[in-house]
Amino acid sequence: MKNLKLVVTFMLLCAGLVSWAQEAPGSKVKVSGTVVDKDTKQPLEYATVTINSTTNPKGIYGGMTESNGGFSFDVPTGSYTIKIDFISFKSQEYPAREITANTNLGTIPLGIDAQQLDAVEVTAEKSTVEFKLDKKIYNVGQDMMVKGGTVSDVLDNVPSVTVDAEGNVSLRGNGSVKILIDGKPSGMIGINVADALRMLPADSVDKVEIITNPSARYDAEGGGGIINIILKKGKAQGLNGTVTASTGNPETYGITGNINYRSKHFNLFTTQGYNYRKNPGNSMTNTEYLMNTNPNERFLEERRKNERQSQGYNGTIGAEIFLDKTTSWTNTLSYRKSDGSNPDNVNLNYFDASRNNTRYVNRFNDQNNDSKNLEYSTNFIKKFKKDGHQLSVDASFSRNDDHDDSTISTTDNDYVAATTTLGSQRTGNAQTQNRNLIQADYVLPIGEQSRFEAGYRGNFSKLTTDYSVEALQDGIWVNDPLYTNTLEYKEKVNALYTQFGSKVNKFSYLLGLRWEDSNIDINQLTTNAFKNKKYNNFFPSAFVSYELNDSSNLTLSYSKRISRPRSRSINPFSNISSTANQFIGNPDLNPSYTNSFDLGYMMKWDQVTLNSSMYFNHTKDAEQYVRTQETISGNPVLVTKPVNVGYEDRFGFEFNVGYNPYKWWKLNSNFNFYRNETRGDYSYTNLENETFTQNFNNTAYSWFTRVSSKVTLPYKIDWQTNATYNGAEKNAQGRSKGIISANMALSKDVLKDKATIALNASDLFNSRKRKMETNLPTQNSYSEMQWRQRQITLSFTYRFNKPKTEREKQTRKETDSNGGEDYMGG
Template structure:
């Protein structure tokens, strides 16, 4: 056991020493009489003795017998092959792999390039019977151009959803409504497996995808021209699990929780030399109790309180559903792969929402309470087929990919709303709302990568994204005879069509310690907005160039500085455009704005990263300038709700929340990320982000009932910050303990402010059954404090609101792995200046 504890760190130190010190050793420690010309190449292959399958990441070490300081080494690739440059001489050669017996070739004289042939390693039965200390991937990997969050290493999210996962990712925050923001900016593009999500409502969709189906999250704050220009704040790419190991293997994960959360997820994979078959099946039955409150003082012209409405809402979002993914990678030959994936997701939910409105009047004694009960049902079906061809050419990194994705989505929502004054139930009114949405989306994409020489690379590609969304929204009253009478103010059919064609090219190169990458993307947008009920049609055509430039300089072996620029766009989607309302409260409603325009952002970023033995540190300072920035405001819409209580007519104005365009926003900020391993049993990572936003702009609107034009100035400067710290400790008996804490600081806006919120998560896990299984207990939102808290101050009202989407959640999960070690998916390391897995030129 003691040898095992020492084996991994020693191996990693040896490999790091070899890789980073190879050039120095070769030049400074050559035996006398030898020169640079004495270098030779040693090749070979390592396989597993029993199965004859190649061993990826096996290590090969060459130790010169005459000069022990002269050490060379390397690792095998996915085919078990290796190629290592050494200086001619006599060596002791060691070949080894975790849990296998090492093989040593002693006193091997190497005078010319040699192939050592195929060597088979045998499993070490004594090691397999022990608890092996593995070199686990950290939860957060910090890279110069992005951060990679390894979902499987985070116990906190076991049994949770994709939304829970994102809320634990550095630089990312998820508010109480499920809206995702990156470095405080909610204009973020979310991709799934590199493709735009096919969900109609991405916030709701993230809450239906099991966290156990996710592999990694990539956070790209300043993307290059290869990526969609969509998303002024950056890109978040969610990578789903897909087996990589030979043979049949997989996992089965069961979850129970309180409040009610029953889940079962299975991931099964079969890989051979010709095929890789993979599938994921997940089922979930959950209820998420939540609550909100809004206290509003309506003001007279002289500033005195006319009346007060304290609104209390309790809801229980229930979901039953399953999702299924099946796919196949077909290796047509050594250079050509054809992949096909089919995804299906179905969810049904009952979301009862009970709203109590306490009406208080300073001048009269007839206070009363209204009860508004929203009995809501939802039904969602998502179907997607995706295909990919990848052609690899002879030169490493030279490849052509062609992708297609075709999906259809159905999202139906219906509610029956009963409204009455308590004590006057016989005068209750009933309203019916329906929101039926159907989306069809087609995506075609091709990318070409051409390495040029040893240190340069050219890329080019095309992408077509074609989307049609039909939203049929209805609000109406049900009279005493059960007849439906539509309310035309809130009833409409929106036919939204979007056609986006894009081409790009970029070129990158490395000159000594300096790297650069220049890119240019062109996107042509053609958008039809057709409000069928009101016969209001609008076509928006615009085309834009999106340049990008990235520069990096390697200060030292482990220290790098970068300077980046890119141009981004944020297009308003259906929720922003469609003038339908969230009608659970008829005095505080949300409504889209059909006239809203896209916003354009120029993003600058300067970053620094350094690695030490136990620490990885990165920091960046950024500046974004956005024209026609989106801003949500609250305002009276000129309508009112009339309530009769004991013969007295009470009139309450309707307050509208809606998005608008303002002239400009300048956003400045800095952040740092830290991975620190003070001891083998303790890992820490932290993220801190500070930003300041300055918004300039005026907005005018017309009250519907009076025709009065209201002009408002929204100039505002606000600063805020958030921080997240995660600690993972291995306790006695190999129990892992993880704690996350997040604090979002207060932030001012033109109409009020949001208040600070502190929240924490807790988890414990233990491997059992000889590491084939893991049992985990986690508590999400330990202090039940994760809320959206805000204040609004207008000339006509002052309000305070709190919204908690889900109360504290406790989950117990059991994971069983068959034919699969806990941490056998190691990171693939790029060689030389090739692409990484996502095509990024590393520089």
């Protein structure tokens, strides 16, 4: 019955569009209002508003509500019956209403219709990807590819986002990305972003927002943009939830449950999960030394195998209390614990110019690690009488402890000298991070089409890294001062922002200004080297849009961004698993500043949605990775470290296309092409103690594309596949080769649609490997790295008291504390 109502309403709306041209023109007035859930006061997006003339049968107007629940339609003056419908809610009707001037119906509350909720059937499925004017929203719930996976797997399926073989996240090919949890920096991300994303279960994520040009209300951090991960929080009435269990090969087990109980006065929610994973990986590097004084070591072949194993627990519990109809207070406590091991076996074979094997070195690194994170967050929201007028206050406090210990045994066979040397080392790496966040946001609507915002954010963090290396000498562990160090990093950032937005007919704009004051201490306690960096900056932003017609929009945006060095990039003491290839940080690294411009066009047809953009980023003091050959403990080592090099100009264009050729077939594609130009020089001392200047002037072209297909097969089996290609890219010291990979999944609803079985394969052809060529005056090298081999996962999801109704799939505007910021639409 409810589906029939929707069909009839849709036909009436179509009839109204046809009659538009037939009706004699007259004086037009505006009918507006806001539709909300009567119990939760949350706005209802996609509610149907039908305006029927009581005198002209063909006078039918209306449409759907926006994400903030608002609607506004122009109608000729006259007498009308106004009706508001939303699936699973009781309709609201205003019969025979005289409309002679602009009329605002105010806030229209709809109550739940229990009978309809019980009888409703699934008639449509919300698209996996939604395109907004200022962001893209990826809905995780329906993606079979990530069932039983991690947040890293989720991001690897998001348009415009790529995750490389080491877990590093890029947006439009730019690795300078800020990752938020529920709109805020979070201790849940931990110290090592890539590792933390692999530990968080995919089933705890509701959706991911991609914000390529953030407004002033967001942190200015992240030259490439912001990725906002929104976690699940139950919104439906009563007790309901889902439980997902999974298993796979390589050996993987996991179980995650999301449960919530909601009443008129409070909402209790929790996510609990456990996982165990094995992630075997491998790498290889072939090096030719061009200036090596040892003729017996002209070539080097390095082969590495990893057998990573981890198990972890992830738990969140929270309560949202409705103090009254306009005030809510939410408290959340999260705890994450993981431990694992990573036996790392490295084999090095040296050859002379005739390719004779002259030396063999084996280094076995028996690595163990554990990590704990505890975070408490609180959110207070006060809504005032005028719709959209509210004050929100947030605070979060977190502590993250990471411990990594290794014992390294070395066997060195010199075939020329006929000697064998044995050695042992052990390392300890203890990292502790404390992060405190306080913020307040105030929103004031002005009239019906304008909005003023202002706020404050204070972000205070302290990271201590205690790294030690010891060598076994005559049965005694002796400290190695070349690597041992304690690094203390303190960051205090205070920010104020304000922005104003308005809509005039088809033209909308949002102008903002953010001020951030940064106070950073970098203290190397072992060497007594202390540095303090203080700077403050203004970060303007502007966003304008124009509605060309009912189905297309043109947007132009600008923002200034900053990228502060991460802790790994400034710590000068490296991991020593390999004696031939090492990464070290640079404590002299400065922040990079980016001016970002974006021109976007969005067009909707009956079966196709196109979201395209052309962008340009100009970055000053761009962070680049330089590779130099240095002598460490008497051995030539290829050292990689970050440096500030001149500037970087990135220009590109992107297309996102959604196409539904049939009801049973959905296609989504993402294509990104960019040109990256760097200008600058870097000087260093080579093995001959000569100063060498590396010119970083380089122009590179690269592209990225992903195609995803979802097909409904007979017997209601869903089949989803995607293929990704990352194009080759040249840099000043070499090039990276192209990478192609594919994923596939099958799923079927069972137990009267209360449960779902899914089978997915990640990296189906085992082809996801990072391939790099490096060309220096001192050496040439080629390397391949595969962090994780092909993964096959079988999962089972059960939903209790939570039918797959269309109401569950309606988009709800998140509160500001969850990072939701829909652009002004009146």
